[in-house]
Amino acid sequence: MITGLPGIGYVAKLSVDYLIKELNAELFGELYSKSFPSYVLIKKDGTVELLKNEFYYYKNEKMNNDLIIFTGNVQAISPEGQYEVSNEVLNMAEKYKVKKLFALAAYITHKTIKKVNVYGAATEQKLLEELKKYEISSMDAGSITGTNGLLFGLAKLRNIQSICLLSETPGYRTPSGQVLADVKSAQALLKVLSKIVNIKIDMEPLEKEVKLSEEFNRKIEELKRQEVEKMQKDITPPPKDIYA
Amino acid sequence: MITGLPGIGYVAKLSVDYLIKELNAELFGELYSKSFPSYVLIKKDGTVELLKNEFYYYKNEKMNNDLIIFTGNVQAISPEGQYEVSNEVLNMAEKYKVKKLFALAAYITHKTIKKVNVYGAATEQKLLEELKKYEISSMDAGSITGTNGLLFGLAKLRNIQSICLLSETPGYRTPSGQVLADVKSAQALLKVLSKIVNIKIDMEPLEKEVKLSEEFNRKIEELKRQEVEKMQKDITPPPKDIYA
Amino acid sequence: MITGLPGIGYVAKLSVDYLIKELNAELFGELYSKSFPSYVLIKKDGTVELLKNEFYYYKNEKMNNDLIIFTGNVQAISPEGQYEVSNEVLNMAEKYKVKKLFALAAYITHKTIKKVNVYGAATEQKLLEELKKYEISSMDAGSITGTNGLLFGLAKLRNIQSICLLSETPGYRTPSGQVLADVKSAQALLKVLSKIVNIKIDMEPLEKEVKLSEEFNRKIEELKRQEVEKMQKDITPPPKDIYA
Amino acid sequence: MITGLPGIGYVAKLSVDYLIKELNAELFGELYSKSFPSYVLIKKDGTVELLKNEFYYYKNEKMNNDLIIFTGNVQAISPEGQYEVSNEVLNMAEKYKVKKLFALAAYITHKTIKKVNVYGAATEQKLLEELKKYEISSMDAGSITGTNGLLFGLAKLRNIQSICLLSETPGYRTPSGQVLADVKSAQALLKVLSKIVNIKIDMEPLEKEVKLSEEFNRKIEELKRQEVEKMQKDITPPPKDIYA
Numbered sequence: 001m002i003t004g005l006p007g008i009g010y011v012a013k014l015s016v017d018y019l020i021k022e023l024n025a026e027l028f029g030e031l032y033s034k035s036f037p038s039y040v041l042i043k044k045d046g047t048v049e050l051l052k053n054e055f056y057y058y059k060n061e062k063m064n065n066d067l068i069i070f071t072g073n074v075q076a077i078s079p080e081g082q083y084e085v086s087n088e089v090l091n092m093a094e095k096y097k098v099k100k101l102f103a104l105a106a107y108i109t110h111k112t113i114k115k116v117n118v119y120g121a122a123t124e125q126k127l128l129e130e131l132k133k134y135e136i137s138s139m140d141a142g143s144i145t146g147t148n149g150l151l152f153g154l155a156k157l158r159n160i161q162s163i164c165l166l167s168e169t170p171g172y173r174t175p176s177g178q179v180l181a182d183v184k185s186a187q188a189l190l191k192v193l194s195k196i197v198n199i200k201i202d203m204e205p206l207e208k209e210v211k212l213s214e215e216f217n218r219k220i221e222e223l224k225r226q227e228v229e230k231m232q233k234d235i236t237p238p239p240k241d242i243y244a
Numbered sequence: 245m246i247t248g249l250p251g252i253g254y255v256a257k258l259s260v261d262y263l264i265k266e267l268n269a270e271l272f273g274e275l276y277s278k279s280f281p282s283y284v285l286i287k288k289d290g291t292v293e294l295l296k297n298e299f300y301y302y303k304n305e306k307m308n309n310d311l312i313i314f315t316g317n318v319q320a321i322s323p324e325g326q327y328e329v330s331n332e333v334l335n336m337a338e339k340y341k342v343k344k345l346f347a348l349a350a351y352i353t354h355k356t357i358k359k360v361n362v363y364g365a366a367t368e369q370k371l372l373e374e375l376k377k378y379e380i381s382s383m384d385a386g387s388i389t390g391t392n393g394l395l396f397g398l399a400k401l402r403n404i405q406s407i408c409l410l411s412e413t414p415g416y417r418t419p420s421g422q423v424l425a426d427v428k429s430a431q432a433l434l435k436v437l438s439k440i441v442n443i444k445i446d447m448e449p450l451e452k453e454v455k456l457s458e459e460f461n462r463k464i465e466e467l468k469r470q471e472v473e474k475m476q477k478d479i480t481p482p483p484k485d486i487y488a
Numbered sequence: 489m490i491t492g493l494p495g496i497g498y499v500a501k502l503s504v505d506y507l508i509k510e511l512n513a514e515l516f517g518e519l520y521s522k523s524f525p526s527y528v529l530i531k532k533d534g535t536v537e538l539l540k541n542e543f544y545y546y547k548n549e550k551m552n553n554d555l556i557i558f559t560g561n562v563q564a565i566s567p568e569g570q571y572e573v574s575n576e577v578l579n580m581a582e583k584y585k586v587k588k589l590f591a592l593a594a595y596i597t598h599k600t601i602k603k604v605n606v607y608g609a610a611t612e613q614k615l616l617e618e619l620k621k622y623e624i625s626s627m628d629a630g631s632i633t634g635t636n637g638l639l640f641g642l643a644k645l646r647n648i649q650s651i652c653l654l655s656e657t658p659g660y661r662t663p664s665g666q667v668l669a670d671v672k673s674a675q676a677l678l679k680v681l682s683k684i685v686n687i688k689i690d691m692e693p694l695e696k697e698v699k700l701s702e703e704f705n706r707k708i709e710e711l712k713r714q715e716v717e718k719m720q721k722d723i724t725p726p727p728k729d730i731y732a
Numbered sequence: 733m734i735t736g737l738p739g740i741g742y743v744a745k746l747s748v749d750y751l752i753k754e755l756n757a758e759l760f761g762e763l764y765s766k767s768f769p770s771y772v773l774i775k776k777d778g779t780v781e782l783l784k785n786e787f788y789y790y791k792n793e794k795m796n797n798d799l800i801i802f803t804g805n806v807q808a809i810s811p812e813g814q815y816e817v818s819n820e821v822l823n824m825a826e827k828y829k830v831k832k833l834f835a836l837a838a839y840i841t842h843k844t845i846k847k848v849n850v851y852g853a854a855t856e857q858k859l860l861e862e863l864k865k866y867e868i869s870s871m872d873a874g875s876i877t878g879t880n881g882l883l884f885g886l887a888k889l890r891n892i893q894s895i896c897l898l899s900e901t902p903g904y905r906t907p908s909g910q911v912l913a914d915v916k917s918a919q920a921l922l923k924v925l926s927k928i929v930n931i932k933i934d935m936e937p938l939e940k941e942v943k944l945s946e947e948f949n950r951k952i953e954e955l956k957r958q959e960v961e962k963m964q965k966d967i968t969p970p971p972k973d974i975y976a
Contacts, residue, residue, distance in 0.1 A: 034327030039389040040397030046382030083766035138778030145771040153772030278571035283633040284641030290626030522815035527877040528885030534870030
């Protein structure tokens, strides 16, 4: 199983979306949660897009490693919600007898990146040894937040081997404070991932598809507007008479 | 089913309240939730008004399209609560075999509006085609927040056709930051809606009833006071000894 | 049933505590909730005091109107919790066949008060008529917040007659923003209440017991410290490396 | 049972960790909660560490007072979660017929401390009398927050005798606002505790292990980063078009 929800720089989400497209993976399950934010999106054609998480299936004809790919357009807001969603996804993983879970994530370096490094963390020491073959060095401190991190960590409690791959991203922000989708970081992540799971992915379209990030950035802005709107509701007039 | 809860500019709520009054629709159900804010309102005559949502019924004698109208004096606060209320309303819709759900909403343009436009979004492309007959153009981006948006979107998961009608509102705020009830926007929304659902509504009283908005604005202020009061509780003295 | 939890100026709580003491009412039930704040208090003798709500019973030997008095040292924090506690209290009210519920509350006037007025709100018009005998004028707008307000309003859904008595309080704050316990307001409330429920209470000790308010103010400060401590946790160092 | 979760100055947690190490106590239970924050930690060797609470067992061969030691790397965030975790721990205490619960905690004095005093609070007066033998004076006001305080207080509802030992800590903060782990305070707490529960602990390693605090401070920083990250998500661009 490969998981990638929207997070910092949209690195995990971009990687997984590209993977689904290139592998032509098939949607087989949807996950809705009342812990998601309470709004709906409008698509270009005027139809509605709900906030949801999705399970895709890729039948690997050549080898023995079929893939379930988990993604979505949103993460649960509250920590409780993130635990609940993670546990539902891991129920699915158990049901389909997933042997290894790869949780994709980003790692903000706060500096200019020339060559994007991908780091690893794992549920077991021996998995980290295997990663060295792919020139992935281990993290040695820090934390991994949100559903991406919980999926990785909670897999351990289900006795599912799990590896977290963290791709460097500079964490640049626009003057308005927004982190942009980092296609370069996603590309580096995909290169390493495709080697590890031994699947060929055509990287060329990705290089052209930097434009894809624009679509993403538009969606992020929408998400941000929600928060702004919420904040504006707090700009309230001075009180007059109050009862209690 | 037509839904309209208090939202931006009180456009949806104003429209639905007027519709209930003009059609003389009958109250047949009430919905209470512990996700509503924790206060009660006092009416002019000194009696109490609880926070609640309501279902009204209109028997259309001439035609085959009876209406259930859903409204209320409040929305649930938390996203979880908004999902819960939306699902309860859609349970009701399924129970009464609702064929189409019209979710009323507002659309802030942040500019002066000469002629109020009404935009549409829908669960299916073909519904948007039908809307063109009424000179309603489709939205092509954005999000619709709160219970009004969730009702529209979640209808899709129940296989109920749903249309969201969004009426332009300038989003003007008073110096104290408050958005005023926009009767003009509600009027435009009602004109279009009455054509689509093929029901005659006398628009004249509405034009006179601009005063109605004052009653609304008073209620909004009450709501705002709640938030201010909450904020004031946070104005706390400097700490002395703290144990933990 | 008479209810009074800590609220603005501690008016309701002061009134009810004095009533319990003067009537020598008997504790017969305790209510704990995980919606209460997560701390415990230390009493003067070093033993622990939990946050809780309490039910007291007063057997009126002379007349037919026994009293259940509901109070506590805290209100639930979240609106959800306040609804839950209110409903538990009303379950108790139904169990003991309570005929009338008097919810005590305060009413901030934001001005200097010479003679404290007590205002009324009710679940039925005819109850307000009765209140006129005691020179209580009706509220004609506004909202009543928290558990005190919900108990009053939700009683209506249980078909329990309910009256909310709101005593004026200036809402003065100390330089550090704290509202002080208002014994004068509580006194006015008690005078009216004792007439309505037809019970004699010796008011003299109350007049002496203005000092009682100091104990209260100490408790309020404790409560405020909790919030300050919470806020201080948010004073965090600048971020370094963040992963997600 | 001895309890000590991370709190002010990490005093309780440091004490309990040292105790587990010196007594070579055995891990026999883990407690996970969706009320914990939603992230995972990465250890030095690159493997994952979940947020969790733990139960350790120490079989006292010489005497009749076996110990259950409760600790963890995190507290639940919400008050609700803290009540839930506390009740689960007390279920465990009942299951293993715990006779006395010692809740360790810290007490911020906001002044320079020459000799660290340890104060006591208890569920019963007579327990405080016993504490006087160990030169522990009683608290006479204040509150004890979080799971450490709830465990102490809620024990009373289970009829488990409980003592809260609060060790002074200056509450110094770094320029960035962070409270440092206070090993000296933990040491004073341990000295008193070992006398009360009549267990010999070698204090020398602790004196050398001031370095241990550095490991702690690193972990605290991680925790703080989480909050900062959360705050940063709120730095949002100015709104454009908003619908509702």
